Amino acid sequence: MGIDMIIFTVLSAIAIASALGVILSKNPVNSVLCMITCFVAIAGHYIMLNAQFLFVVHLIVYTGAIMVLFLFVLMMMNLNADIEPQKRNWLKYAGAISGGALLLVLVAALRDASLPAIQGGGNTEIGLVQNLGKTLFTSYVVPFELSSVLFLSAMIGAVVIGKK
Amino acid sequence: MEFTIDWYFIIEKLLLISAVLGISLVVAMYSTWGERKVAAWIQDRRGPNRAGPFGLLQPLADGGKLFFKEEIIPSSANRFLFIMGPSLAMFTACLTSAVIPWGDTLTIAGREVSLQIADINIGVLWIMMVVGMGVYGIMIGGWASNNKFSLLAACRGASQVISYELPMGLALIALFMISGSLSLKDIVEQQREGVWFVLLQPIGFLIFLICSFAETNRTPFDLPEAENELNGGYHLEYSSMKLGFYLFAEYINMFISSVLMATLYFGGYAFPFMDKLGIDGNWLTVLGIGALFLKTLFFIFFFMWVRWTIPRFRYDQLMKLGWKVLIPLALLNMLITGAWILFRENGFNF
Numbered sequence: 001m002g003i004d005m006i007i008f009t010v011l012s013a014i015a016i017a018s019a020l021g022v023i024l025s026k027n028p029v030n031s032v033l034c035m036i037t038c039f040v041a042i043a044g045h046y047i048m049l050n051a052q053f054l055f056v057v058h059l060i061v062y063t064g065a066i067m068v069l070f071l072f073v074l075m076m077m078n079l080n081a082d083i084e085p086q087k088r089n090w091l092k093y094a095g096a097i098s099g100g101a102l103l104l105v106l107v108a109a110l111r112d113a114s115l116p117a118i119q120g121g122g123n124t125e126i127g128l129v130q131n132l133g134k135t136l137f138t139s140y141v142v143p144f145e146l147s148s149v150l151f152l153s154a155m156i157g158a159v160v161i162g163k164k
Numbered sequence: 165m166e167f168t169i170d171w172y173f174i175i176e177k178l179l180l181i182s183a184v185l186g187i188s189l190v191v192a193m194y195s196t197w198g199e200r201k202v203a204a205w206i207q208d209r210r211g212p213n214r215a216g217p218f219g220l221l222q223p224l225a226d227g228g229k230l231f232f233k234e235e236i237i238p239s240s241a242n243r244f245l246f247i248m249g250p251s252l253a254m255f256t257a258c259l260t261s262a263v264i265p266w267g268d269t270l271t272i273a274g275r276e277v278s279l280q281i282a283d284i285n286i287g288v289l290w291i292m293m294v295v296g297m298g299v300y301g302i303m304i305g306g307w308a309s310n311n312k313f314s315l316l317a318a319c320r321g322a323s324q325v326i327s328y329e330l331p332m333g334l335a336l337i338a339l340f341m342i343s344g345s346l347s348l349k350d351i352v353e354q355q356r357e358g359v360w361f362v363l364l365q366p367i368g369f370l371i372f373l374i375c376s377f378a379e380t381n382r383t384p385f386d387l388p389e390a391e392n393e394l395n396g397g398y399h400l401e402y403s404s405m406k407l408g409f410y411l412f413a414e415y416i417n418m419f420i421s422s423v424l425m426a427t428l429y430f431g432g433y434a435f436p437f438m439d440k441l442g443i444d445g446n447w448l449t450v451l452g453i454g455a456l457f458l459k460t461l462f463f464i465f466f467f468m469w470v471r472w473t474i475p476r477f478r479y480d481q482l483m484k485l486g487w488k489v490l491i492p493l494a495l496l497n498m499l500i501t502g503a504w505i506l507f508r509e510n511g512f513n514f
Contacts, residue, residue, distance in 0.1 A: 029245070029307070035466070036300075056289040064296020064329075068322055074313060075307045128285055129346055 008048060015041035028074050039063050051127030123127060172275065180281055184261045192415035193223040195464055202468040230408035239402050242308040249305025250402065250409035256298045257416040263287040264423055265349045267433045267453040270446050279449070280349055288336055291424065292329065294380055299325045301413065302388060304425040306398035317397040320479065321388030324378055327486040328385075332375035333366040334494035338501040340427060348427055356434035365410070367497045369429045371490055374420040384470040385434060387479055422463035425457070430459050 002080035012150065039062045046055040125131055136144050197212065197219065204211030212219030237246055243485045267279035281343055284290065299322045306318020355361055362369045377443035378385040389397030399410040426432060441448070479487070 029242075033245075033304075052284060052286045053289075056286045056293050059293045060289065060296050064299075065326065068296075068299050070323060070327060071300075071303055071307075072319065075303070075319070085439060129289075130285070 004048065008045070009042040009043050011048070014038075015045075027072070032070050032074060035070075036063050036067050037065070046127070049127060050125070053129045054134050074117055171310050176275075177281065180277075180279070181262075184266065184281065185258060188258065188261055188416055188419055189389055191419045191460075191464075191507070192412055193227070195415045195418060196411075197360055198224065198464065199221050199468050199471075202465065203472050206469075206472040227408070230405050233404040235404040235406070236401075238310060238320070240310045241401065242310070245304050245308035246401075247406070248302055249308055250300075250399075250406045250413070252304060253298070253301030253413040254416075255408050256294055256301060257413040257420070259294045259297075260291055260420045260424075263290050264420075264427060265352055265432060266456065268449045279453070283347060283349050285345070286353075287346045288346050288428075292333055292336070295325070295329060295332070298379070298417070299411075302398050305402070305410070309401035310396075311401055313394045313396075314398050314400045317388045317394045317478060321381065324381075324385065324387060324482065324486075327483060328378035328490075331371050331486065331490035331494045332379065334491065334498060335365075335371040335375070336428075338368045338494070338498045339365055341498070341501050341505060348432075352427060352432035352434055355431040356438065360429065360431045362429040365429065365497075365501070367493065368501075369425075371494050371497070372429070373425065374485075374490065376387045376425065376483075377467070377470065380417040380421055380467075382418065382467055382478050384474045385482060386476060387482060418464060418467050419460070421458045422467065425463050426456060426459035432456055 015038050018034045018037040022031045022038065025031050025034060039058065043055050043058050043063075044051075046058060126135070200222070201211040201219075205208075212222040215221040215225045237243060262281045263284060265278075265280040265283070270277045270279060277482040302321040302325075303318045306314040306321070309315075339351075339361060340346060342361065343354055345351060345354075351361070377383075381388050388394075389399070394400070399407050402410060433449075433456040435452070438448065438452065438455075441451075443451075
């Protein structure tokens with residue numbers, strides 16, 4: 001077993017364990033912290049693929065910004081279990097069934113898909129900032145610009161809703 | 165799979181990491197002494213002068229005192245997170261030093277040793293990441309204490325750091341447009357050959373400086389620890405060395421921000437005429453390290469100078485400055501930089 005395999009196994013174990021922690025822990029703040037751990041473990045996988053830019057942007061955007069906002073909202077809420085309204089049973093069953101159906105669809109879709117293994121392991125260079133930037137601004141410039149317009153409209157929308 | 169381990173490489177990196185961590189801790193320790201001396205000097209007092217000559221043993225005495233104090237964990241606090249808060253604050257404070265080039269290469273026994281722990285080509289983004297993660301120490305500590313003042317301070321701290329991350333990032337983008345590289349080593353080498361980037365990016369530097377004050381929670385932006393409104397801030401419930409860690413992390417952050425400003429805008433380990441002195445090799449590297457530390461000490465002094473000169477902002481003023489002044493200014497700076505680069509490359513024929 002090479003050192004790559006060992007790191008991969010450890011990172012995957014952490015990712016899966018913390019993902020389970022997200023849904024199994026009773027305290028929402030612990031769930032958020034488990035999710036942050038999961039994101040960090042996944043970022044480790046990006047480093048293994050030599051996708052440095054993706055690694056750092058993943059950490060800046062998800063752990064550095066989005067999860068902070070999650071934590072913000074949760075900390076401001078009153079999390080006392082006594083006054084928390086009890087969920088009805090049918091709601092739990094509905095959630096479990098729809099979640100299970102989604103899992104089934106995903107597994108069915110991925111079962112026959114051919115996922116080529118990354119050639120050369122960590123030696124691909126596309127994940128470095130320079131190469132990624134050149135690709136984004138030449139081959140994929142239209143989708144890139146379109147998604148930036150989408151972001152802009154989302155920002156304006158947030159401001160408009162906030163002003164109301 | 166066959167792989168050989170370069171043991172010299174591992175030993176070299178381990179030594180370098182220990183040295184950098186050790187230096188950060190010692191500088192942070194003596195910053196507490198320096199802060200009191202500067203405060204005393206500005207307020208026409210003497211400052212600490214009992215422990216050792218010039219009070220130089222004062223940080224050791226303070227550290228000892230903090231270690232031996234009684235440790236109290238509030239009974240209503242979340243115990244695990246209460247301990248994790250200061251640990252995270254220290255951890256993130258120490259992470260940044262990995263990508264900073266502390267000097268050029270040293271040649272030891274025919275082996276070139278780079279004085280940078282990791283020359284990754286996302287160097288500056290790594291720093292932005294660590295800054296973003298730095299919020300967790302404050303937020304988790306403030307929330308886990310189960311005290312409304314701590315929670316208020318934690319929310320202030322988190323929103324402040326997030327707000328000031330944006331202009332900081334925008335100011336850095338203008339810098340990258342000039343340097344064309346995210347690696348801190350490349351940025352320093354370009355300043356060694358050309359001019360310091362502060363001359364090309366004066367507005368960018370100003371924005372970065374202001375944001376550094378906000379990110380390290382220093383006066384005039386020390387709202388998360390405003391003692392007269394919040395009884396002490398997010399570390400209100402902390403005692404003993406856990407409080408010490410929070411305060412210490414702030415001083416490490418201040419040191420790292422100073423190094424960063426020196427590296428990004430003031431040439432890092434490069435100093436004027438360094439290649440015309442007629443010396444080379446190890447001695448030039450040592451001189452370069454000395455230059456970096458001189459610049460850093462100036463910025464640390466500047467942090468303290470401002471703290472004892474300018475009063476604290478009000479919270480709405482802080483937000484207004486961040487969102488309505490610094491972000492538009494940073495965007496404008498980016499636009500001007502872009503136009504200037506375009507003009508320099510192809511004149512007016514675009």
